[in-house]
Amino acid sequence: MLATTTQIIRSALQADPSLNPRDRALVLASLRDKPKNSKAEVNADSPRLIRRTEAARRLGCSLRMIDRLAQEGVLPKRKLPNRKRASGFLEADLNALLTTTEKEAVA
Numbered sequence: 001m002l003a004t005t006t007q008i009i010r011s012a013l014q015a016d017p018s019l020n021p022r023d024r025a026l027v028l029a030s031l032r033d034k035p036k037n038s039k040a041e042v043n044a045d046s047p048r049l050i051r052r053t054e055a056a057r058r059l060g061c062s063l064r065m066i067d068r069l070a071q072e073g074v075l076p077k078r079k080l081p082n083r084k085r086a087s088g089f090l091e092a093d094l095n096a097l098l099t100t101t102e103k104e105a106v107a
Helices: 003-015 021-032 052-059 063-072 091-106
Strands: 087-090
Touching (some): 003 021, 052 063, 052 087, 052 091, 087 091
Protein backbone atom coordinates (compact mmCIF):
# COMPACT_ATOMS: atom_id res chain seq x y z
CA MET A 1 0.00 0.00 0.00
CA LEU A 2 1.28 3.43 -0.87
CA ALA A 3 2.31 5.76 1.94
CA THR A 4 -0.17 8.37 0.72
CA THR A 5 -2.99 5.84 0.92
CA THR A 6 -2.03 5.01 4.50
CA GLN A 7 -1.97 8.72 5.38
CA ILE A 8 -5.43 9.25 3.90
CA ILE A 9 -6.85 6.28 5.80
CA ARG A 10 -5.15 7.42 9.02
CA SER A 11 -6.67 10.90 8.61
CA ALA A 12 -10.11 9.45 8.01
CA LEU A 13 -9.82 7.20 11.05
CA GLN A 14 -8.70 10.08 13.25
CA ALA A 15 -11.67 12.13 12.11
CA ASP A 16 -14.06 9.33 13.08
CA PRO A 17 -15.20 9.98 16.68
CA SER A 18 -16.60 6.47 17.09
CA LEU A 19 -13.13 4.87 17.06
CA ASN A 20 -10.89 4.88 20.09
CA PRO A 21 -7.09 5.08 19.62
CA ARG A 22 -6.64 1.33 20.24
CA ASP A 23 -9.17 0.36 17.54
CA ARG A 24 -7.66 2.89 15.15
CA ALA A 25 -4.21 1.35 15.69
CA LEU A 26 -5.61 -2.16 15.10
CA VAL A 27 -7.23 -1.14 11.81
CA LEU A 28 -4.04 0.52 10.58
CA ALA A 29 -1.93 -2.47 11.63
CA SER A 30 -4.21 -4.90 9.81
CA LEU A 31 -4.00 -2.79 6.65
CA ARG A 32 -0.23 -2.51 6.91
CA ASP A 33 0.30 -6.23 7.58
CA LYS A 34 -1.74 -7.46 4.60
CA PRO A 35 0.28 -9.57 2.16
CA LYS A 36 1.21 -7.77 -1.04
CA ASN A 37 -0.08 -10.60 -3.27
CA SER A 38 -3.69 -10.37 -2.08
CA LYS A 39 -5.03 -8.43 -5.09
CA ALA A 40 -7.82 -10.80 -5.97
CA GLU A 41 -7.93 -13.95 -3.94
CA VAL A 42 -9.59 -16.61 -6.05
CA ASN A 43 -11.00 -19.66 -4.39
CA ALA A 44 -9.80 -22.74 -6.23
CA ASP A 45 -13.12 -24.47 -5.54
CA SER A 46 -15.27 -21.72 -7.03
CA PRO A 47 -16.49 -22.18 -10.60
CA ARG A 48 -14.73 -20.04 -13.18
CA LEU A 49 -16.70 -18.39 -15.96
CA ILE A 50 -15.05 -18.24 -19.39
CA ARG A 51 -16.13 -15.63 -21.94
CA ARG A 52 -16.98 -16.83 -25.43
CA THR A 53 -13.85 -15.38 -27.08
CA GLU A 54 -11.67 -17.31 -24.63
CA ALA A 55 -13.80 -20.43 -25.18
CA ALA A 56 -13.35 -20.09 -28.95
CA ARG A 57 -9.61 -19.70 -28.51
CA ARG A 58 -9.38 -22.79 -26.29
CA LEU A 59 -11.49 -24.91 -28.61
CA GLY A 60 -9.79 -23.56 -31.73
CA CYS A 61 -13.01 -22.56 -33.43
CA SER A 62 -14.96 -19.44 -34.38
CA LEU A 63 -17.33 -17.39 -32.24
CA ARG A 64 -20.20 -18.58 -34.44
CA MET A 65 -19.33 -22.18 -33.62
CA ILE A 66 -19.35 -21.36 -29.90
CA ASP A 67 -22.76 -19.73 -30.32
CA ARG A 68 -24.02 -22.78 -32.22
CA LEU A 69 -22.75 -25.14 -29.49
CA ALA A 70 -24.53 -23.01 -26.89
CA GLN A 71 -27.76 -22.94 -28.91
CA GLU A 72 -27.70 -26.73 -29.34
CA GLY A 73 -27.06 -27.22 -25.63
CA VAL A 74 -23.70 -28.91 -26.10
CA LEU A 75 -21.97 -26.10 -24.22
CA PRO A 76 -24.44 -24.59 -21.71
CA LYS A 77 -24.32 -20.80 -21.43
CA ARG A 78 -24.37 -19.32 -17.93
CA LYS A 79 -25.54 -15.82 -17.07
CA LEU A 80 -23.85 -13.70 -14.44
CA PRO A 81 -26.13 -12.79 -11.55
CA ASN A 82 -27.82 -9.38 -11.69
CA ARG A 83 -26.60 -8.79 -15.25
CA LYS A 84 -28.67 -8.64 -18.42
CA ARG A 85 -26.15 -9.42 -21.14
CA ALA A 86 -23.04 -10.74 -19.38
CA SER A 87 -22.70 -14.47 -19.87
CA GLY A 88 -20.10 -17.13 -20.38
CA PHE A 89 -19.35 -20.81 -19.98
CA LEU A 90 -18.19 -22.75 -16.95
CA GLU A 91 -14.58 -23.79 -17.25
CA ALA A 92 -15.54 -27.30 -16.14
CA ASP A 93 -18.06 -27.57 -19.00
CA LEU A 94 -15.46 -26.36 -21.47
CA ASN A 95 -12.85 -28.83 -20.18
CA ALA A 96 -15.40 -31.66 -20.36
CA LEU A 97 -16.14 -30.77 -23.99
CA LEU A 98 -12.42 -30.66 -24.77
CA THR A 99 -11.82 -34.12 -23.29
CA THR A 100 -14.85 -35.51 -25.12
CA THR A 101 -13.66 -34.17 -28.48
CA GLU A 102 -10.12 -35.43 -27.82
CA LYS A 103 -11.44 -38.92 -27.06
CA GLU A 104 -13.53 -38.90 -30.26
CA ALA A 105 -10.51 -37.77 -32.28
CA VAL A 106 -8.41 -40.63 -30.92
CA ALA A 107 -11.11 -43.29 -31.52
